[in-house]
Amino acid sequence: MVQAHSALDEVNSSGEFKRNDSIFRDFISKDSTQFRPAATRYHLYISYACPWATRCLAVLHMKGLQEVISVSVVHPTWQRTKPDDPEDEHCGWVFADSAKVSAVTSSTGMGSFNIADSTVDHVNSCTTIRELYTIAGDSLGKYTVPILWDKESSTIVNNESAEILRMLNSEFNEWAAHPNLDLYPESMKSAIDAVNEWVYPAINNGVYRCGFALTQPAYDSALEELYSSLDRVEKILSTQRYIAGNVVTEADIRLFMTLIRFDEVYVVYFKTNRKCIREYPNMFNYIKEIFQLPGVSQSINMAHIKTHYFTSHPKLNVYAIIPGGPCIDYSSAHDRGLVVPV
Template identity: 35%
Template sequence: MGSYRATGEYRRDSRYITTRITADGQDGYPVAPGRYRLVVSRACPWASRAIIVRRLLGLEDVLSMGVCGPTHDQRSWTFDLDPDGRDPVLKIERLQEAYFARFPGYERGITVPAVVEVTTGQVVTNDYAQLTLDLSTEWTRYHRQGAPQLYPEHLREEIDAVNEVVYKDVNNGVYRCGFAGSQDAYDEAFRRLFSRLDWLSERLSSRRYLVGDAITEADVRLFTTLVRFDAVYHGHFKCNLRKLTEMPVLWDYARDLFQTPGFGDTVNFDHIKRHYYEVHKDLNPSGVVPLGPDLSNWQLPHDRAALGGSPFGEGTPPAAPVD
């Protein structure tokens, strides 16, 4: 979902439904258990953020989750993983139906993650960046005991600053490489991406996590790009200066997070690979999905604990995943 500047630079369409679900219900949608359903795809890095945060905070019992398949057509994600291709709670086959229920003829992208109100079947928000912050700050009444502080008030300014540059150069930077419409646009995006990865390597060489001494929203946002890097972005998006496995600090950091409950246990590499290689027919006309790379190395040991800190701060790990 995006367009191109005259220079060939890929520009993501960032016009999202910005309605918020808040503790005081200021937008007309108050936090309430069972009222909403989080719709995701495990293929999508933006949706994966919400999956991880929901699990880390222990919100599974109050915010149900519907999982779309790894592929979609030009307009909508579909519930092809469910019996009869229909979400068992929302009773719809295509996420598009929830968007149209609130905005008939909705013309922007039908994106995940999206939160849908169960009783009306209407989409509430697809603003993925604000969504995870609100799960941390507005849903606190329903957090599990021992839930981590992913967006602590005293670190928010630093987290926001890190998130901004990581989004521009890394999260969206890989897409700016993959969908570049000219050589100059690709070259510029490529240089910015690997310059930022070098910056992150330097930052993480002396600290276990991006901000503070425990995992935060910043780590969640970087992880979902790093975990897809060798499987997809290195080849499919031409981000091929170095593999993640050839960047020692980031590779250790990514494995540390992958092996932390709530991160790696939400990842489905098959869905990730099928999505990018089957859906992006302009980049991969054959739709052939590569068998590699070998992904068993994500469980190799690392020594990141020697840098100090603890993944959950004073909290505890989440229970085993239930969905």
């Protein structure tokens, strides 16, 4: 039987957060017999709160694929996914229908959270992300976004953001408004892979390793690794405009999605408070530059980001109170044009 669980349950006996690998890993490509590139065949399920899902959404907008791949957006506050079954306490992503409800509470009945910018499931009319996994024959029991869905065969093609991002970058150029934008160019593949190799465990997943740790040593070592890697980013950005070189690549989109959530959420919620990102001049200006690239700001919804983290895990924030600050303006001027490449 499938054991429903969430990321909060993925902790080992030392209290360290250990993220399970995604299990739907098919690729859309011209050579695939099952999943060929096509306009309007595929659908993306996202949460605006989720740094993994919004990587994909940012690339969808940057490439100009809005007419090619449709998108549904879950409500930021996790709810009981089987509310009628008292035995099943799983909480996760749900769709909120603004025609039926105007606000939701946390899964334990705290607060009242607006549903602006959330949508229904436009393709399957499901009420939870869990139902989509059931349709696709899931056996793991972890119901994550993003999901790249195939409308033709009614299944999940892929639920790993790093791979979805690559498909959006390269497999839909026939219909893309910006087919020449390549975020994973041949000449930079090894540099990008090398950056992803340390940014993922130490920073992207590193903030979760701090926030979901159940013991002091687990938190301490994740925090150490996080801040030594942030120092490394700051140093690289002092001589290089982008993280893998002097052009924007997927490595920037991946890094940016964690950095833009850092001061607003992680500093408080995940206890990553040794330093804020706005205390690092290069990184702070870099976030603004990436935010201002065409298409990227459409993937950032700070209300959803803050609402999700602070209202979804009663174990971590009993009363679901959302902190008021710091409300940073990422559209203000940046100085990244002044970085002189070495």
